[in-house]
Amino acid sequence: MDDKDIVALYFERDEAAIAESERAYGAYCRAIAMSILDDPSDAEECVNDTWVAAWGSMPPKRPSILRTYLGKLTRNVAINRLKKRRRHKRGGEFILSLQELSECIPAPEEEEDGRLRDLLDEFLASAEPLDRKLFVGRHWYNRSVSVLAQGYGLSPNAVSIRLTRMRDRLRTFLKERGYDL
Amino acid sequence: MKVLNIATTLTHISDMYIAEAADMPYETSTIPREKRRSGFMRFINSPAGVAILCALVAVAVTVGIIAAGQAAGPITTLPGAGPTHPTFAFAYEIEPEQDTFHPGETFTIRTEVTNLGVPFSISGSSCEFSASAWLVPHGTEDVYDHANRISGLFAYTDDYVIQTVDQGDVGTHSGSFTVPEDATAGDYDLVLAYKGEYQVFEKALTVATDTAEDIEIVYLPHLSKGKYARGETVVLDFMVNRFDPPSVDSIESGMPLRPSCELSAVLVPHGKDAEDPSAIAGTVEWDFIDTPVISALNWVCYSATFVIPTGAWEGVYDLILRYAEEGAPDTVTEKREENVLTVSGDTCVFAFSYELEPAESSYYPGDPLRIITHITNTGIPFTITGSSQAFSAEAKLVHHYDPETVILCEFSYDDDYVTQEIATGQTGQHRGYLTIPADAAVGDYDIWLYYGDEYQVFERAVTVKAPTEAST
Secondary structure (H helix, E strand, C coil), rough: CEEEEEEHHHHHCHHHHHHHHHHHHHHHHHHHHHHHHCCCCHHHHHHHHHHHHHHHHCCCCCCCCCCHHHHHHHHHHHHEEEEEHCCCCCCHHHHHHHHHHHHHCCCCCCCCCCHHHHHHHHHHHHCHHHHHHHHHHHHCCCCCCCHHHHHHCCCCHHHHHHHHHHHHHHHHHHHHHCCCC | HHHHHHHHHHHHHHHHHHHHHHHCCCCCCCCCHHHCCCCCHHHHCCCHHHHHHHHHHHHHHHHHCCCCCCCCEEEEEHHHHCCCCCCCEEEEEEECCCCEECCCCCEEEEEEECCCCCCCEEEECCCCCCEEEEEEEECCCCCCCCCCCCCEEEECCCCEEEEEEEECCEEEEEEEEECCCCCEEEEEEEEEEEEEEEEEEEEEEEEEEHHHHCEEEECCCCCCEEEECCCCCEEEEEEEEECCCCCCCHHEEEEEEEECCCEEEEEEEECCCCCCCCCCCCCCEEECCCCEEEEEEEEEEEEEECCCCCCCCCEEEEEEEHHHHCCCCCCEHHHHHHHEEEECCCCCCEEEEEEEECCCCCEEECEEEEEEEEEEEEEEEEEECCCCCCCCEEEEEEECCCCEEEEEECCCCCCEEEEEEEECCEEEEEEEECCCCCCCEEEEEEEEEECEEEEEEEEEEHHHHHHHHHHC
């Protein structure tokens, strides 16, 4: 069953949509949830919440790429869960990645900053494909430098340098557009 | 935490970039693939393993059965929703190994999926090649049955990898399942699924909601003298095998909750009922639960304390135990244990002696030692209930100058519980084993022989010498 068929099930209010989503993208969403929450049972609950969110949002939404749509839902749910956690329970690769990012992106006052998001898209569009993949891999999928190095056949040092340069460029890019960093 | 808003904003970047970075071109696990596999998987991945596995599966298919751990019923293979890969074989195990579970009870299902078709690649967590599992009421046509199905909690690692699944590769996974409080009683089919293929294992387990018949009371015979004088305090132990589903609180605290039940314990003259004027009421206290909180069927241990009144009837007493669910006095379960103890104006007197094997006066750390205990009833006859070795003394070594240093002796008892009359002059013998610990304090030890509340100390009966003394 392809994405289009699964989305159609959501629109028909057929609960098989959830089973099909689980089958097609359950592991993908779990990996995202785990990368943020670092706890299998939390991640599992997060994925369950993702299906609820998907059920509630389709219709009216009709995502063009179901995989990334569900991934975004998972990431949102996971971040919200993380916010509710006690401070001492936070940790893992996600927090490390976020700390790196906080040096080049201002923390928005609102939960989501639409202008900043658009600028991030603009910045990523201007980046070299490999740098962009490394950046998204590090800060969206929360992969460690060593995992990225193996995944792209680079040395960890090369990945670190590329990521650092990307963040430096992003800081300059945002400063030029009026952000105070 | 405003910094988390960065993450939320980043979440909504273009799908194009997220999809682009979803998969990486190379294997990412830092652990060599071969090392991540079990010995079984390495074998099964070898040419010989594949050949053997395929032969075995062919035989299994021929006879219509695919080995499935403990499949409780015939296996039905239903057409999948358009499999993207050739045939898979599914199998499972349920732990604990029991057929019936109750609401609130937790169990584990270990799934196994074997690729019998062509090799293929997948990306995802390291557990990507694993079957998912859920339970649906037996006979349900919709194998998904979201309204009534029992789903499990499968943990996936965050080890995001690209895997090649070869022919003969076996993916295993395990998930924790909890029977919902509102689950419908009856048989359930287990569905194992992977990539559009699934298999239904009929009547894999039963959900039972009737718990009354699960109550079982077992008296724990006292390995003591069994004869008490007026004014003495007697503590008797018993256990109740009761249905006690773990609650959220108990799971979070990691400790079982105090059972909610009403228990009574009464000593009555042999053959009399609990309302007899000579009955002695006891105070029942919850002692402990000896099984982990994840199990719903718990052996809950209790102790009943009796103070023998000054005007107590002399003779043999029975013990009556009554159990009722809290607030449900009509659901009483009663247990009567006969000849539990004797009340007498006289107290028993015992004579103790022992033998050592090997019969040395000095031992070294690491030396094995057997203590054969002898006990003789020099008092009046009495009745005890216990194993056939219930009339036997126990022993321990206590450092002569440091009473805190104790070496216990291990006695094993057979489990054929009997009621015995111990006559005057009767002797009981038992053999206990111990090994002088490697770090045992050197010096003289006293041997304590004891039975119930009575004991005798044999001072400086054993000497433990330092290992260096042995070598010299």
